[in-house]
Amino acid sequence: MPVFTRALARLRALRVPTRLGTTRLLTRWRHARDAHPAAARALRRTVHVLAALLVCAALLMPNTMPGLRPDRFTRIPAEAIVGAVLLLVLPRRPRVAVAALYGTGLGLLTVLNLLDIGFSEYLGRGFNLVLDWGLLDDALSYVRDSMGGFVATAAAVGAVLLAVLVVVLMALATVRLGNLLARHRARASTGAMVAGTVWITCASLGLQISGLPVASDRAADTLRGQTHRVVDTLRDEAAFAKEARTDTFGATPPRLLLPDLRGKDVVIAFIESYGRVAVDDPLIAPGVTSTLDTRTAALARAGYQARSGWLTSSTYGGSSWLGHSTTLSGLWIDNQQRYRTATSSDHLTLTKAFQKSGGWDTVGIMPGVQKTWPEAEWYGLDKVYDAFGMGYRGPKFSWSTMPDQYALEAFERLEHGRKRDRPLMSEVILTSSHQPWAPVPEMVDWEELGDGSLYGAVQEAGRDASEVMADSTESRKEYGRSISYSVTALTEWLERYGTDDTVLVFLGDHQPIARVTGHTKNRDVPVTVVAKDPEVLRKIDGWNWTPGLRPADDAPVWKMDAFRDRFLKAYGSVPRPTED
Known part of the structure; x- marks a missing residue:
């Protein structure tokens, strides 16, 4: 008790100056007010x-x-x-x-x-x-x-x-x-x-x-809107969990999955923020459409043909994983709760259909993944190369851990170019077109890529992110440059390393942010199938897609969750549904 008493006395002593200081301030304020x-x-x-x-x-x-x-x-x-x-x-x-x-x-x-x-x-x-x-x-x-x-x-x-x-x-x-x-x-x-x-x-x-x-x-009204949003979210959880348990191809036997693509090396590539604005915006489109037309001609000289259409993404501006999962699962995944529910279910993804069929090895090239990624099992990927698994020793380009050209060359060196007993199905995520679009990498000689160290000079010569982020016009210009770069890197990789049995499917995951698109409600992204074998493209004649890498304005527009089922059916998969 004496110790407590002395401590209390000290606290009281300390409070005296504080009270005196407050009193003096109040007194000065009153004097100033009265004066x-x-x-x-x-x-x-x-x-x-x-x-x-x-x-x-x-x-x-x-x-x-x-x-x-x-x-x-x-x-x-x-x-x-x-x-x-x-x-x-x-x-x-x-x-x-x-x-x-x-x-x-x-x-x-x-x-x-x-x-x-x-x-x-x-x-x-x-x-x-x-x-x-x-x-x-x-x-x-x-x-x-x-x-x-x-x-x-x-x-x-x-x-x-x-x-x-x-x-x-x-x-x-x-x-x-x-x-x-x-x-x-x-x-x-x-x-x-x-x-x-x-x-x-x-x-x-x-x-x-x-x-x-x-x-x-x-x-x-704002309070009502927030309340309805919360209530709708809670109701959606149970409804979507039931939807995820129902699958048109969930019980399809392995031998009836993708029989018309057997023997083909299939690459499904997502280009970050590759949205409709890239070919519609008057400031952005000239550069991007020129790239698409030039690369269409280059691929044609190498023996490849392409068909392109539109998908309406489940996300906008970011949250790319929602677009990836929607495309590959056939479920409309537009929020994190749906993503968690889907990835913890047994719903068949398109990539897992290749694995389940027994006809392909499966691999993921994920330069944007920088931490543990348990979703690999749901996607059916036998092996995943993340940001730290591709031997890159160069600088980051803002958010992107490495340029797309390097990631594709690493894919060739580590997996695609290896001799194997059966074909390869690959999911490739390209990140160089991720905002803030500065600095944007440049294409370099494929033979000189090495471990990526040469990109130090490329990065130093690029623009500063803060400069681009502060200006909508500059953001649009640099966004267009980044899309041209990613498309060029991917199609040059195909031209350089593709074979008669290579099939490339590439698409955007979502539109870029409002600083580039303006406040549009449009969520469309381009989607393209490229192949040398004319039979591969003949299978999708009924889709009425546009020849080449650039979809026409009036090309068909599907919701992104429709792609999985249409692709599986086009290439011979037989529906055998599972039900809740």
Whole structure:
């Protein structure tokens, strides 16, 4: 007890200077206020106005970047009127508590709106409270790889501080406004009644400004939207788990899987962010379409023909694994929960169909994989080469761990070029066209690739990521260059190393982010089949795809989850469904 008593005494002694310091500050403030009453009054009124503007802006805040326009903030928020009435009828202590809770809730809602804006810009959809927290860590990893560790840490700390600051400032603002209303109760009551009458009138008459209703319930609408999103996500989990257990080809015997491709080396390649914008955008398309036409002609001289169409991706801007899994599983996988459910099921992937048939060795070339990847078993890959397994000793190109040309040459050296007892089916993920599209690799002599050390000079000569990320026009230009590079690397590999029995299927996983596409709803990506054997392409004549590497504008558009079944059927697979 004496020890505790002495410690308590010391704490009290330490608190004295603190109290004295606080008292001195308050005294100085009162003296300054009394000495300059006009300035103090102006400051007080300014703070009141700023608090009101902050609260109204939060109540009217849109959750998309295009919605951040001045006319969105010229409306009458119903939540402000309801909040004012509630605070006016409460005694002091409950009023302060309710105002603080109201402000805290409004601050959290503002943070959710900011997350929605960010996710809409990068992934084309809003933030999901149930599923998307893990993607924030992926975003941090992306910033670290693209901009460096210091920038990533600063961005993470800044984001946390901003979220806390928004919540605290919103709570302080609502408490201040609540106290102001209480000091002017009579006038505030009249104002609330008038505002309520005006709101009801505007809502009843449907009055609008710039196409938007004057009477707003934006905050309540945001809360309803988030609630519905959560409820729909929870309901979807069970429904999708049942869907994943039902498979058109789940019980097909091995001998009836892909019989018309027996003896062929099949490569299924995904090109990062290879979307329709690459051949539609007036700034991007000239370079990309020229590359596609040039490479079509080069492949034709080497004896290859191609057919191209469109697939509508299940994702946009990022989360490439959702596009990969949708294409290969025949399931619509558009969120992380569906991905986890699918990859833990026995649903047959296209790549696993090759493995299950017993007619192919299977391998994955995954330069973007930098940690344990248990999904390899679900995809049916006998062996996977990740970012550390291909012998690369050169520099990273922003997020991409190695240039596509090197990854393809390593694929040839490690697997495709080896003598083997049976054909090879390969899944290849090309990453050089991953944002931020700076620096973009250049094609080099295939004979000089070595261990990739020569890329040091190529990287140094390239553009800085921060320069490109800050400019939408430059992002579009460099994006186009990266797509041309990836297509060139892949088709030159085929021209150089392909045989009469090589079949190449390549496609994009998703459209690039809104900085390149604009705020479009289009999610289409090109898909192409290339082969020397005319019988391979004859099997897909019924698809009505465009000859060459460039799909026509009016070429057929399928949902991405339709590809697996159409491919399996085209090459002789016989459906034998499993049911839940």
